[in-house]
Amino acid sequence: MAVTPRRERNRLATLAEIKATARAQMAERGAAALSLREVARQMGLSSAAIYRYFADRDALVTALIVDAYADLAAALDAAVADHPDAALAQRFLALALAYRAWAVGHPAGYALILGTPIPGYQAPDAITRPAAHRAMARLVEVALAARGEASPPDRAEPSAEPLAVGLSDLPPAARALALAGWGQMHGLVALEIFGHLDALGDDPASLYRREMLAFADRLGVGHPRDRAAVPAPAGAV
Amino acid sequence: MAVTPRRERNRLATLAEIKATARAQMAERGAAALSLREVARQMGLSSAAIYRYFADRDALVTALIVDAYADLAAALDAAVADHPDAALAQRFLALALAYRAWAVGHPAGYALILGTPIPGYQAPDAITRPAAHRAMARLVEVALAARGEASPPDRAEPSAEPLAVGLSDLPPAARALALAGWGQMHGLVALEIFGHLDALGDDPASLYRREMLAFADRLGVGHPRDRAAVPAPAGAV
DNA sequence: TGTACATCAGTGAACGCGCGTTCACTGATGTAC
């Protein structure tokens, strides 16, 4: 009965193809070099046809950003869903490894959402922010649990709906913890996928894993290191 | 006697003005949007005149990259020069704080050297790599000292000449330590200057300081945490 | 000190290019009766 009509299906397929082509192009030449005309050309469409699907270039970029966040969120959800009853440290580690795996597998997508902003493009926060929140939901849960500030929400259907609480709504201690973790994840991942570790002989994967294990150590509630480090030092530095 | 002749001086001044104008433009519109014509326009030059100073656009970009690395290197050198006899942890902290300060003060420069690569631009490694090495020299020293692998070189004139040893020449343990530190520095700094912490109420400076203090803790030679964390865990994660 | 010549910073016009976007249109797909 409520079968999607043919036209609708075609439309959705073309829309998906536009986005996939754009993604491939970004992967090859960088997010900032995305060209509507080139996308159309590769698809065998006239450039004007794209405007049946996206109001303008920025709308396509926004759609790609939202997709990338959603894809990352799904990867992170899946990672923790695999270890529903694991200890905090293990849940964090699974999360962190999945985060890097997604970034390494989708460097253009990662650059799009977390790299240098695209010149001339201004993300519409109302659309982009919830997607970003959603991607950080599992990390927020872990930070909350680590600080004992609240129990994680029902985890039976982890990817069901966006968390009411985003990074910005976390209590300060949990937020600082989440940001510290995210910072470490992002730092090593960004250095790796943008090629700054290339010349070094290291295996970025094991370096990353080691650092994430070290961080997982800190997830015990009120770990002494964190307490000791908070106040500014007496020295002049 | 050996006074730089007028023509030479003018030439150098114009060259510097081109770079300064380009830097300002990058700061406003992003590194990828740098335009030779726009630079010339802002300087009241014809666009062709730029080609008296740079072979092409890429040459200008390369010069800007080298300058940015040199500027960062100078900032880091100055930071440790202020604390010649400080303990390792304090030297690292001074370094880390100077790193963030430079990045926050020169976001476009930071994006240029450590952000998403510019589409279509390929850095000439032979020119760019030594500059990058030079910028990392002080961090390399600290990592070496932390691991007791070698004594830091003569620090009487810290910015005098490039270190013979770069990140890639470090012994594995020291290199891993240096990369871990750099990763943390880069992660928080990149999130901050590219606006991903904007919506949060936090003070990025104190978050950063706190994390760097925690990392400085690990600089004791053979700190137990590092030893414990190196081997992969027995668990399935 | 004056003259002839060389250097070279800067000009202005032109090249070919690819871009985002608009517009009036065609023709196939769907709907109402």
Added chain:
DNA sequence: TGTACATCAGTGAACGCGCGTTCACTGATGTAC
């Protein structure tokens, strides 16, 4: 089942733009004698 009409995906030509780069040139600055 057939016909008339509405929808709408896609076309092709055109718009104005800014870009990087080249080229033959002008005219001021410097040098040799």
